[in-house]
Amino acid sequence: MADLGNRQNGERRNFGPFCLSPTERLLTRDGRPVDMGGRSFDLLVVLTEQPGRVLSKRELLKRVWSDVVVEDGSLRFHMAGLRKLLGDGEGGARYIATQVGVGYAFVAPVERVDPLGVSVPPSIPDEATERISADTTNLPPRLPRLIGRERDVRILVERVADTPLFTIVGSAGVGKTSLAVEIGHQLSPHFDGKIAFVDFSMLENPTVVPSMIAGAMGITVQSEDPLAVILGHIRDRRFLLVLDNCEHVIEPTANIIERIVDEAPNTRVLATSREPLRIRSEHVHRLDALAYPENPADLSLEQLLEFPAVQLFCERAAAADSSLEIDEESARLIGGMCHRLDGMALPIELAAVRVATHGISATARQLGERFSLGWSGRRTAQPRQQTLQATLDWSYDLLSRTEQVVLERLAIFVGPFSIDAALDVAADTEIGSNEVAVALDELTSKSLISPNRSRVSGTYRLLEMTRAYAREKLHARGRDPYVAAARRHASYFLGELEAIGRSDEDLLQDPRPLRLQLGNIRSALDWCFSRTGDIKIGVRLAAASAPVFQNLSHLLECRSWCARALSELADPQRGTAIELELQGALGISLMFTRGNSAAAGNALARALEIATDLEDHWSQLRMLGGLHIFHERIGEYQTAMLHARRAVEVAEAIGEPEAIGVANSLSGISHHLAGDQLRARLELELALETSPPSQRSRTTRYGFDHRNRSAIALARALWLTGHSARASAVARQTVREAAQLDHPVTHCIALIWSLAVYLWMDELDSAQDALDAFTECAEVNALGPYIAAAGGFRGELAIQRGGPGEALGAIEAIEESLSRLRAIRYELLTTPFSLALARGLMQCTRYQEARELIEATVARCNGNGERFALPELLRVKAQLLCRVDGDVSASETLLKEALDLAREQGSRAWELRITADLDGLLAANRSCPSCDSSSAEAPARPRSSDARPTLTGSSKS
Known part of the structure; x- marks a missing residue:
């Protein structure tokens, strides 16, 4: 047996x-x-x-x-x-x-x-373990007392820190979330507070699971691969990711967790779900119901109060009614209810709160007649309606008709909502605002709506299972009631977002309230563009929500909704402010997620056309800024200059300091790249004087921070005009400010141009630090063009450090970087990388290849208007004339031409380098009077400094 x-x-x-x-x-x-x-x-x-x-x-x-x-x-x-x-x-x-x-x-x-007929009491739960308080990232507040979970807490605290994935599995309402939150708080010291809590109950669209995880981690995502960004942040760090309510997004969540487990060995994942994820490395902790009395009639009051289920019921009932007194008979009734509720935490809480309204006896009688708890069904069944259907039916039937209707209408919300939102969405001609307010209060008191009073304004939300249940009830009333509620929901958020757009206050500065409403905005957009939706509201809502998606760096979603709205644009909406906002947001989103495609340029150009027709000067300036950086990035510098000149005209029409600052920034950068360093300095300094302090909300609307970009361009112009110490100070300060702004694109722009300053100054350690920061920022945020550029900078730095041994690998790195950058139409770094590549070829004595490269680069710069590096290009070309042809006379002529050009540009730094080379060339000629300028043997081998063209003496001018 x-x-x-x-x-x-x-x-x-x-x-x-x-x-x-x-x-x-x-x-x-x-x-x-x-x-x-x-x-x-x-x-x-x-x-x-x-x-x-x-x-x-x-x-x-x-x-x-x-x-x-x-x-x-x-x-x-x-x-x-x-x-x-x-x-x-x-x-x-x-x-x-x-x-x-x-x-x-x-x-x-x-x-x-037992054999004598005496009931055998169940075992008493273990004593509670000591809790460890610690600060966390976004963990919800822990319960004052987690009843009956001492053993579960002890097991998980001991094992989660050493296990890649632990999934807490149990039926809806059993207390998985409360346990996960408690574990997070207790393990916070072990992970140094690096914990992110993700509540998937607010999510309806499974495709945005990685974006939601990134948002909970506080990560700014400006790429098409949020998971790559997440992995970039946690790959080599200790981190605890708590994923709550995974069951309705189980497939994408399982795939993401498997990637995290494989690629981030120091990260731990604690998930809650109604079923296992069924992936590698998963350890499952099944959370059973709270212990309850099997036969309460035979137990005393003291014995009954030892059961966790009874303790939970009594605690919640007393909280709902402070005058409640529990005697032995009441405790037996409570024990019977806990038994009928199978010790499930959430149904117990729902029943306990009802006691305050109906009394213990009535609640026990109703519960005994109506309640039946089922087990969870298959994944394809209606979500969250398999195990607590009867509990919710019972709670629903206790409500008045008005409360039922209000609950159903409030189920249209995804995540938190304010009382104003509730009144707008739930009220109509049938139920007025006053009735909705009363019903909201009653539903809150009965625990069908959860209040969050930690915020100044106060918000509410439906528990996940309650919302799913009530939403099905709303659908059961027919198409019209559901459509009416969905339309009011979409209209409310349209009004809120349009009001933010019209407000003079900077309501987009703090992204936290906006992040909380992302679920509602997404839900409203989903409905608007659905078969039963309202396209007209949807188009306006997409335009109004574009700044929100940009502010939160959800550029992929911004691009998707803008493109969808533009495809549904009605003829009366074409050429309006709505199309202007959609085209502008689409252009910026495309530029930073897909690169400098023609579609991005066309969208920005169309937005500028509309802004011009509408005589909207601020929008003109915003679009000109986007077009300016777009054409710079694709190497069309003369076109960018035209946009800068037009921006100056628009700014003068506006007449406000911020507009003047933006216009001078664009013009200054164009003149810097065109080689007019004195004018560039003047305009960039004026831009900084007139620009307001950098703010994240303003930055996200433009796509990058104009003030920060002005400052880092000024650092380059300062070095070129001979002010190296000030250039270094400005570069360092600008990079610090960009990091504090928490905008990855702006940070990368600052680091790219600071790298140029440090390399020009031969400050190679500073260049290495900047390159490390740039590489990390680019990789963590999956910014493709900048990741490609990082390899080129690594090669340039290796070549400048000198040594033929490193040159071969450096040459390959730069060539690969240039190839990748050209493939995505990013030409802004072509000239400096070509210079670095030529120097690497010279170190390997591949002079002819270097000469051909320099000549091609000179021709390209003369053709596209990028002339700031021409003096340096001509200087290097002069060196190659000596090495390849031995033509001292031609080399001298070319150096003099470069010198004149440097003086014309006001580029004191290039002037000093060229002068040093010219002096060296003349000195070599004087030391060899028999050398004829046409002799193939003259001059003798260049001095050692020419082997590394960045001359030590002149590079620190």
Whole structure:
């Protein structure tokens, strides 16, 4: 026979009309023996050992068939026979429940009695473990007391820190979230507070799971691959990611977690779900119901109050009614309700709050008549309606008709909502605002709506299962009620977002309130563009929400909704401010997510056209700024200059300091790249004088920070005009300010141009630090063009450090970087990288290749208007004339031409380098008077400084 444990104590188990005696191997019904097979008897013994607990198929097979190997079919056969023998399902009797894909549980009340007929009390839970308080990132507040979960907390605290993935699995309402939050708080010191809590209950669209995780981590995402950004942040760091309510987004979540487990070995994931994720490395912690009395009628008040389920009920009931007194009879009624509720935390809380309104006796009577708890069904079933359907039916039926309707209408919200939002969405001609306010208060008091009073304004939200249940009720009323509620919901958020757009206050500066409403904005957009939606509202909502998506760096979503709205644009909306906002946001989003495509340029150009027709000067200036950087990035510098000149005209028409600052920034940068360094300095300094302090909201609307970009361009112009110390100070300060702005694109722009300053000054350690920061920022935020550029800078730095041994690898790095940058139409770094590549080729004595490269670069710069580096290009070309042709005279002529150009540009730094080379060339000629300028042998080998063209003496001018 199977080893079923110690049965020597003679304990009997009573359930319904049955009495089970494990030691006598006897089952009786109403005192008469029941004939049953040995395996079925053993199954019954094992199931009744832990009533209410789901026993897995593997566990049952191991316990009952320990001596043989059997298939699942045998278990199903004997389980079906046992159910038939017990009369399971006859007359409402219920003994064995199946949790599909998991196992079985004995669900009838079981009373244990010893040989003398005395009830055997259940074991008392362990004492609570000491909690560790610690600051966390965005963890919700922990419960003052987590009742009945001491053992679960102890197990998880000991194991989560050393396990890649732990999933807390249990039915809806069992308390998974509360346990996960407690574990997060206790493990916070172990992870140095690096914890992110993600509540997927606010999410309807599975495709934005990675974006939601990034948002909870506080990560700015400006790429098409949020997961790459997440991995960039946590790949080599200790981090705890708590993912709550995964069941309705289980497929994408499982894939993401598997990537995190594989690529971030120091990251730990704690998930909650109604079913396992079923992926590699997963450890499952099944969260059972709270312990409750099997037979409360035989227990004293003190004994009843020792059960966690009863403690939870009493605590919540007392909180709802401070005058509530619980005597022995009341405690027995409560124990009976906890039994009927199977010890589930959430249904217990719902019932306990009702006690304040209906009293203990009435609540117990209603619960006994109506409640039936089912096990969770398959994944394809209606979400969150399998296990707590009866609980919610019961709660719903206790409501007045007005409360029912208001609850259904509030289910249209995703995540938190304000009282103003509730009044706008739930009220109509049938139910007025006053009635909605009263109903909202009643629903909150009955725990069907959860208040969050930690915020100044106060917000509310429906629990996930309540919202799903109420939404189905709303759908059941027919198409019209649902469509009406969805239209009011979309209209409310359209009005809120359009009001923000019209407001003079900078309401976009703090992204936290906006982040909380992303679920509602997405839900409204989804409905508007659905089959039953309202396209007109949807187009306006897409335009109004574009600044929000840009502010939160959800550029992929911004691009998607703008493109969808533009495809549905009605003729009367074309050429309006709505199309202007959609085209402008689409252009910026495309530029930073897909590169400098023609579609991005066309969208920005169309937006500028509309802004011009509408005589909207501020929008003209904003679009000119986008077009300016777009054409710079694709190497069309003369076109960018035209946009800068037009921006100056528009700014003069506006007449405000900020507009003047933006225009001078664009003009100054264009003149810097065109080679007019004195004018560039003047305009860039004026831009900084007139620009307001950098703000994140203003930055996100432009796509980058004009003030910060002005400052880093000024640092370059300062070095070129001979003010190296000030250039270094400005560059360092600008990079610090960009980092504080928390805008990755702006930060990368600052680092790119600071790298040029440090390399020009031969400050190679500073250049290395800037390159490391730039590489990390680019990789962490998955900014493709900047990732490609990082390889080129690594090669340039290696070449400047000198040595033929490093040059070969550096040449390959720069060539690969140039190839990748050209593929995405990013030409802004072509000239400096070509210069670096030529120097690397010279170090490897590949002079002819270097000469061809320099000549091609000179021709390109003369053609496109990028002339700031021409003096340096001509200087290097002069060196190559000596090395390749030995033509000293031509080299001297070229150096003099470069010198004149440097003086014309005001580029004192280039002037000093060229002068040093010219002096060296003339000195070499004087030391060899017999050398003819046409001789192939003249001059002698260049001095050692020419082997590395950045001359030590002149580079620090």
